[in-house]
Amino acid sequence: MNMLTEAAVEKALDHKMSNVPYKMIGKDVSVYYGEKRALFDVNLNVRENTVTALIGPSGCGKSTFLRCLNRMNDTIDGCRVTGKITLDTDDVYDPDIDVVELRARVGMVFQKPNPFPKTIYENVSYGPRIHGLAKSKADLDQIVETSLQRAGLWNEVKDRVHESGTGLSGGQQQRLCIARAVAVSPEVILMDEPCSALDPIATAKVEELIHELRENYTIVIVTHSMQQAARVSQRTAMFHLGNLVEENDTDKMFTNPDDPRTQDYIMGRFG
Numbered sequence: 001m002n003m004l005t006e007a008a009v010e011k012a013l014d015h016k017m018s019n020v021p022y023k024m025i026g027k028d029v030s031v032y033y034g035e036k037r038a039l040f041d042v043n044l045n046v047r048e049n050t051v052t053a054l055i056g057p058s059g060c061g062k063s064t065f066l067r068c069l070n071r072m073n074d075t076i077d078g079c080r081v082t083g084k085i086t087l088d089t090d091d092v093y094d095p096d097i098d099v100v101e102l103r104a105r106v107g108m109v110f111q112k113p114n115p116f117p118k119t120i121y122e123n124v125s126y127g128p129r130i131h132g133l134a135k136s137k138a139d140l141d142q143i144v145e146t147s148l149q150r151a152g153l154w155n156e157v158k159d160r161v162h163e164s165g166t167g168l169s170g171g172q173q174q175r176l177c178i179a180r181a182v183a184v185s186p187e188v189i190l191m192d193e194p195c196s197a198l199d200p201i202a203t204a205k206v207e208e209l210i211h212e213l214r215e216n217y218t219i220v221i222v223t224h225s226m227q228q229a230a231r232v233s234q235r236t237a238m239f240h241l242g243n244l245v246e247e248n249d250t251d252k253m254f255t256n257p258d259d260p261r262t263q264d265y266i267m268g269r270f271g
């Protein structure tokens with residue numbers, strides 16, 4: 001298949017996004033930090049094997065919504081979430097759900113690469129070990145290798161997996177964090193501005209990786225970069241002042257959005 005045909009197929013697939021099933025459903029999601037309300041009845045669904053970008057001006061609630069998806073807001077004192085979020089058929093906020101298990105199914109990559117101050121091997125093998133995913137040392141070795149391969153890092157580190165993860169470059173550290181998230185076989189990966197601390201070359205590598213990861217995982221990414229949202233995502237959701245303004249196929253959002261606030265934000269008129 002030549003490049004043109006491939007691009008045409010990709011485009012056609014993008015236009016069929018409305019047929020892609022939902023992996024996560026957010027219904028009437030509101031979030032309060034003490035008295036302050038940060039999200040207002042957000043209805044946003046995340047499609048399977050799709051990259052969904054969350055955009056909007058600073059403080060509009062993108063990270064707050066992202067953190068609802070794997071209950072990371074539980075760790076913030078005074079934070080209260082109402083509404084309903086499901087992962088497949090499971091209620092994410094069911095009091096009986098095992099939150100550690102949930103966060104393995106819905107992994108997270110943060111803004112600043114945050115490897116543990118341990119070896120590359122230990123960074124990637126920690127999750128599989130605590131979740132009992134490997135029966136033997138050989139199994140664990142295999143998981144580490146596959147995860148580093150999926151994160152596009154294996155070739156760069158295969159001769160030094162027993163050296164410190166913090167000795168890697170910023171971009172390599174972020175790919176190590178992606179390998180660490182991938183190692184526990186998540187279904188969804190949440191990324192909160194994963195490239196904001198990276199230079200353009202490292203950013204391009206991570207973006208390429210996000211594109212590849214979509215084959216096996218559902219991805220939700222918060223980004224301040226309109227170019228990045230347009231490059232990596234198939235669906236885009238625009239937030240403003242705690243409200244979901246619009247959610248649509250990414251190419252429609254960037255060419256013919258339904259809401260004037262989306263148009264203004266994309267054109268750099270506010271935010």
Ligand SMILES: Nc1ncnc2c1ncn2[C@@H]1O[C@H](COP(=O)(O)OP(=O)(O)OP(=O)(O)O)[C@@H](O)[C@H]1O
Pocket residue numbers: 033036038056057058059060061062063064065076
């Ligand atoms: N831990 C917290 N305690 C109190 N208020 C918070 C907390 N985290 C976020 N907020 C408030 O909730 C609102 C939404 O913040 P959030 O970080 O979700 O926005 P954002 O769109 O991700 O912003 P940015 O693009 O600047 O990261 C803001 O008004 C913010 O001040």
